[in-house]
Amino acid sequence: MAGYLQALAGGILVGLASWALFAGLGRIAGVSGILSTAWVRSEESPWRWAFLLGLIGGGAVFATGGAGLELAAPRPVGLMLLAGLLVGFGSVLGSGCTSGHGVCGLGRRSGRSLVAVVTFMATGFATVFVAASPIIPKA
Numbered sequence: 001m002a003g004y005l006q007a008l009a010g011g012i013l014v015g016l017a018s019w020a021l022f023a024g025l026g027r028i029a030g031v032s033g034i035l036s037t038a039w040v041r042s043e044e045s046p047w048r049w050a051f052l053l054g055l056i057g058g059g060a061v062f063a064t065g066g067a068g069l070e071l072a073a074p075r076p077v078g079l080m081l082l083a084g085l086l087v088g089f090g091s092v093l094g095s096g097c098t099s100g101h102g103v104c105g106l107g108r109r110s111g112r113s114l115v116a117v118v119t120f121m122a123t124g125f126a127t128v129f130v131a132a133s134p135i136i137p138k139a
Contacts, residue, residue, distance in 0.1 A: 018103050021051070028108075030100020031055070032091035 018029040025047065027034075038048035075083075091097040096105065096113070098120055105113020 014099075014103060015107075018107070022104070028100060028104045030096050030104060032088065032097035033100060036092075 021027050021029045027047075029051070031052075034048050034051055038045055038052060087097075094101075094116055096116065098117075101110075101113040101116040101120070106117060
């Protein structure tokens with residue numbers, strides 16, 4: 001039962017954080033957009049870096065604070081880096097990442113985000129269906 005409460009608390013915190021960023025700065029908490037524009041020197045760079053460091057730092061605090069998380073790479077590091085680059089490419093291609101469209105876009109009732117989220121979910125379902133299929137041999 002504790003896992004469900006942690007998931008609920010995490011979802012509430014993500015929602016509150018995205019609302020606070022929008023209410024306070026008028027900015028959307030799409031991580032790919034924040035990351036891609038943090039490199040550009042402007043008056044908005046400091047809050048972007050603080051946001052990104054908070055994401056990384058928050059995860060590190062919970063991982064080292066005995067939250068029951070393992071710090072082991074499930075796949076080779078090179079493969080995971082390649083996967084991360086592909087996700088970044090997809091974020092640029094889709095004009096936003098899953099967090100931006102799912103959390104922030106749907107909250108603003110964006111039709112484009114609704115289409116994006118339905119596409120993400122359908123692709124995820126199809127991938128799991130194919131990957132878990134008894135017809136396809138496992139490696």
